[in-house]
Amino acid sequence: MTRGSPPHVLIVGGGGTGGALAHDLALRGVRVTLVERGEFTSGTTGRHHGLLHSGARYAVNDAESAVECIEENTLLRRIAPGSFEENDGLFVGVTDDDMAYLPGFLEGCEATGIPTQVLQPSEALRLEPMLTPDLKIAVRVPDATMDAMRMPMRFFATAKANGADLLNWVDVADLELAGGTVSGARVRDLVTGRTTRIGADLVVNATGPWSEQVASMAGVDVPIRPSPGVMLAVRGRLTNMVINRLHASGDGDIVVPQRALSVVGTSSWVVEDPDDLGVPADHVQRMIDEGSILVPAIRGAAFRAAWSAARPLIGSRDDADSGRELSRTFKTIDHAVDDGVEGFVTITGGKGTTLRGMAEVCADVVCRKLGIDAPCSTRETVLLPHAAAYAA
Amino acid sequence: MTTNGASTRRLRLHRYRRGDLEPHIEEHDVPADEDTTVLAALRWIQLHRDPTLGLRHSCFHASCGTCGVRVNGRERLACVTKLSEHQGTVTVDPMANMPVLHDVVVDMQPFFARFPDQHPIVRASELLPNADTVDGIDEHERFEDCIECGLCLSACPVAATDATYLGPAALAYAQRLLEEPRGPDREALLDWADQDNAAWRCHAAFECTEACPSDVRPAQRIMALRRELRRRTQQGREVPEPANEEARS
Numbered sequence: 001m002t003r004g005s006p007p008h009v010l011i012v013g014g015g016g017t018g019g020a021l022a023h024d025l026a027l028r029g030v031r032v033t034l035v036e037r038g039e040f041t042s043g044t045t046g047r048h049h050g051l052l053h054s055g056a057r058y059a060v061n062d063a064e065s066a067v068e069c070i071e072e073n074t075l076l077r078r079i080a081p082g083s084f085e086e087n088d089g090l091f092v093g094v095t096d097d098d099m100a101y102l103p104g105f106l107e108g109c110e111a112t113g114i115p116t117q118v119l120q121p122s123e124a125l126r127l128e129p130m131l132t133p134d135l136k137i138a139v140r141v142p143d144a145t146m147d148a149m150r151m152p153m154r155f156f157a158t159a160k161a162n163g164a165d166l167l168n169w170v171d172v173a174d175l176e177l178a179g180g181t182v183s184g185a186r187v188r189d190l191v192t193g194r195t196t197r198i199g200a201d202l203v204v205n206a207t208g209p210w211s212e213q214v215a216s217m218a219g220v221d222v223p224i225r226p227s228p229g230v231m232l233a234v235r236g237r238l239t240n241m242v243i244n245r246l247h248a249s250g251d252g253d254i255v256v257p258q259r260a261l262s263v264v265g266t267s268s269w270v271v272e273d274p275d276d277l278g279v280p281a282d283h284v285q286r287m288i289d290e291g292s293i294l295v296p297a298i299r300g301a302a303f304r305a306a307w308s309a310a311r312p313l314i315g316s317r318d319d320a321d322s323g324r325e326l327s328r329t330f331k332t333i334d335h336a337v338d339d340g341v342e343g344f345v346t347i348t349g350g351k352g353t354t355l356r357g358m359a360e361v362c363a364d365v366v367c368r369k370l371g372i373d374a375p376c377s378t379r380e381t382v383l384l385p386h387a388a389a390y391a392a
Numbered sequence: 393m394t395t396n397g398a399s400t401r402r403l404r405l406h407r408y409r410r411g412d413l414e415p416h417i418e419e420h421d422v423p424a425d426e427d428t429t430v431l432a433a434l435r436w437i438q439l440h441r442d443p444t445l446g447l448r449h450s451c452f453h454a455s456c457g458t459c460g461v462r463v464n465g466r467e468r469l470a471c472v473t474k475l476s477e478h479q480g481t482v483t484v485d486p487m488a489n490m491p492v493l494h495d496v497v498v499d500m501q502p503f504f505a506r507f508p509d510q511h512p513i514v515r516a517s518e519l520l521p522n523a524d525t526v527d528g529i530d531e532h533e534r535f536e537d538c539i540e541c542g543l544c545l546s547a548c549p550v551a552a553t554d555a556t557y558l559g560p561a562a563l564a565y566a567q568r569l570l571e572e573p574r575g576p577d578r579e580a581l582l583d584w585a586d587q588d589n590a591a592w593r594c595h596a597a598f599e600c601t602e603a604c605p606s607d608v609r610p611a612q613r614i615m616a617l618r619r620e621l622r623r624r625t626q627q628g629r630e631v632p633e634p635a636n637e638e639a640r641s
Contacts, residue, residue: 039448039458039497046450046458082514085534088526129522140526147535149456169446169494190444191494192410233453240520240532258455259535260607275439279432305429305472307452387540390504 006031007370010185010200012172012214013207014038015045016152016352019166020359020378021206021366023155026162027381028367028374033198034164035187037171040156040389041149043274044208045352047309049231049256049265051242052076052084052144053353056091056116057249059108060101065329066112068354073142076151076356080383083151085258089143089242090124092294093136098246102137105246109141116141130238130297143242145258150386152355157388158381166389175203175217175344182218182335182344202366205346208312209274215346220339222346226274226310229266230283232291234301238262243294251283252290261304264291268311277308314349330354332362334369345369399424401475403433404483405445409494424475430484431459431470434496446495454605457539460487460546461496467543467603487546489555503542506562508569508576508584515572537608538565544600544610556589560600560610563591567613570620582624591617 006029011018014036022034036042055069077084093099109116117140124138125131131138160166169190176184176197184199205214209226237257245253256263264287271277284306292299314331330350335341347362360376367374401424408415420441422433431449438445450456452471459470462485464478475482490498514533525532544560551557566585569576585591591614600610 039450041450041456042448042458046456047452050455085514085532086529087532087534088529126524127526129520145534147455149450149458150535169497171443188444190446193444231453233455237520237534240523241526259537259539261453261455263453305453306427307471309452387504387507390501392501392505 007201007372008033008199009202009204009366009370010035010198011204011206012185013043013205013210014040014156014166014168015043015206015208016041016155016355017208017347017350017358018204018206019152019155019159020355021204021347021362022159022164022166023162023383024356024359024363024376024378025366026159026164027377028363028372030367030370030372032159032164033200034159034166035170035172035185035198036168037190038168040166040168041152043210044309044311045152046149047231047307048148048352049254049263050146050148050258051254051256051353052146053351054089054141054143055112055114056089056105056109056139056141056143057244059112059114060104061248062329063108063112066108066114068329068357070112070114070142072354072357073144075379076353077144079356079378079381080151080154083147083154083386085145087143087145087241087257089141089244090119090128090131091139091141091244091246092124092131093138093246094132094134094293095136099136101247102139105139114141128239128241128243130295131243132294132296137246139246140241143244145242145256146352147258148352152352153386153389154383155355157384157386160389160391161384172214172217175214177218177341180340181342200343201370202343202345204362204366205344206348206362208348209310211312211346211348215335218335218341218344220335220341220344222333222348223315224348225270225313225315226272227268227270227313228274228277228308228310229268230279230287230306230308231263231265232284232287232306233261233263233304234298235304236260236262236297236301238295238297238301245290245294250290252287253294255291255295255298262295262298262301264288264298271310274310277310279306279308312348312350330358330361332365334365336369401428401433402481403437404481405437405496406485407495408492415492419481426474426476428475429471430461430463430468430473430475430482433475434470434484446493446497448497455539457541457606460541460543461485462487462546467547469541469543469605472605487542489545489548489551489559490542498542500542503540503545503561506558508562508566508581515568536568537606538568539606541605543603543605544608547599547603549597549599550593550595554589554593557593558587558590560594560614563594563617564608564610564613567617567620570617582621585617586621591621
């Protein structure tokens with residue numbers, strides 16, 4: 001680091017987390033370079049079903065995630081106006097078991113600050129005529145639909161305007177590790193085929209389900225389990241609101257409408273390689289079967305697409321097999337503390353809704369390590385339109 | 393990719409890296425069944441044959457618009473185009489009328505540079521039949537149909553011969569703003585659409601509407617934009633400026 005010039009942070013990974021971190025650090029006056037081997041958001045971020053979580057999904061079993069979600073939900077609407085279909089969500093009960101889940105659900109939402117409104121079946125059907133006529137109760141919460149690519153792209157757009165160097169089509173071949181310190185990366189530019197070196201005062205691993213692979217380049221282990229889920233998109237906007245099943249988390253229990261599509265998600269399993277997911281046919285069928293319990297018209301709707309995305313769930317390989325029991329919250333790991341490797345931080349876990357909050361916590365750690373005392377200002381900074389990310 | 397009923401399909405790819413004298417063609421055999429998409433096949437090649445294959449994608453369900461390519465010469469989103477829709481070898485080329493970055497990826501910068509300044513992405517939604525507005529929400533909003541994929545620009549015969557033409561996506565966008573004004577400067581938008589390289593430059597080939605994967609119908613919107621421009625011209629004649637009247641008398 002030259003005296004007087006700002007420290008240089010290299011972020012590996014151009015998903016929502018990396019983009020939000022680049023934005024946060026750029027606002028704090030840090031010199032930022034971000035590398036992503038494909039298009040920005042191409043790994044997990046862009047593939048998610050597009051739910052802006054109210055947090056209600058986590059209100060019963062994961063209060064920490066629920067609180068993170070409702071805070072970020074409120075905040076993102078303020079800093080990214082126009083990036084959400086502000087449509088709200090319903091949690092719909094159809095069985096006696098669902099009804100038994102209701103009291104704890106309402107308590108959990110109350111305890112975590114998530115506003116709710118209980119709707120009787122006739123009222124719910126008036127608002128959403130395509131809901132199953134068999135519903136017993138519906139609870140309205142402030143879910144919303146986000147554009148899974150364009151909302152995160154606004155962080156990239158703003159970071160770029162604030163001087164961050166954002167490089168897509170650049171793959172990390174290896175991290176440079178000498179004397180127990182990470183000092184940069186050897187990168188391959190896929191557009192030119194050239195391999196070069198990027199030196200940095202600190203490297204952040206923000207590669208989501210790939211974070212174990214990238215961490216291993218620095219000789220450290222990150223306890224991440226790539227846990228894919230299958231999603232199904234059918235033609236037709238069958239509902240205005242996001243429709244969730246009122247029960248503990250399960251397969252096919254959410255319908256997220258977006259544009260003129262309805263997206264049904266998801267399933268959950270665990271893989272070794274986040275690049276090689278597949279789309280199991282039985283999972284697609286389960287999306288149809290379970291989704292049509294909530295919105296019967298899904299069964300007859302025209303197919304548009306089925307795909308998989310890998311969540312970066314925190315937990316060791318000894319933990320649960322399905323991935324459902326792993327926490328949906330995030331973790332920043334300073335590898336100097338955990339593994340004795342300096343100049344290397346991993347941020348992983350979390351979800352699309354909490355990208356800004358994840359970035360704030362990670363940027364605090366990064367700035368502390370670099371001796372920068374600028375506070376976070378992403379809560380107040382309204383983001384540029386997504387198209388600014390493509391400006392020359 | 394599902395594997396039931398798997399067989400093998402051949403893909404013919406456009407390969408290009410900056411610094412190459414010219415692109416070359418490369419063929420790969422890919423395991424495929426009737427549901428395998430062009431994007432899944434390209435991803436398979438990237439994963440199992442050549443990790444340097446340049447590929448643009450994000451959502452995998454025709455919402456982000458990043459995976460536009462030409463499949464056997466026609467503009468398609470790779471994520472919702474099945475190999476089984478095509479016979480024999482399937483040729484994948486980058487979109488036309490935009491500079492190729494590498495392999496089948498184009499540089500989208502010139503595409504976005506064509507748009508008018510104001511560029512929101514949500515619109516007031518049509519209500520669902522029989523549904524009431526949710527209490528507390530005055531009007532539903534939903535994302536624009538246009539997913540900015542660039543397929544319309546790639547398919548446009550005018551853009552192929554005139555690089556300055558603003559093209560279908562941007563013009564359709566301007567018409568959307570006029571149709572549902574959210575505070576844009578209407579006159580400035582019409583002036584923008586009235587330029588030599590804008591609404592009047594279209595040859596009405598309707599290739600853009602044919603190519604659009606998201607039911608935007610850009611060609612029809614360009615025609616609507618022309619009607620707006622004509623109306624403005626006529627109104628201008630019917631209500632002459634007082635200064636002109638004085639000048640004549």
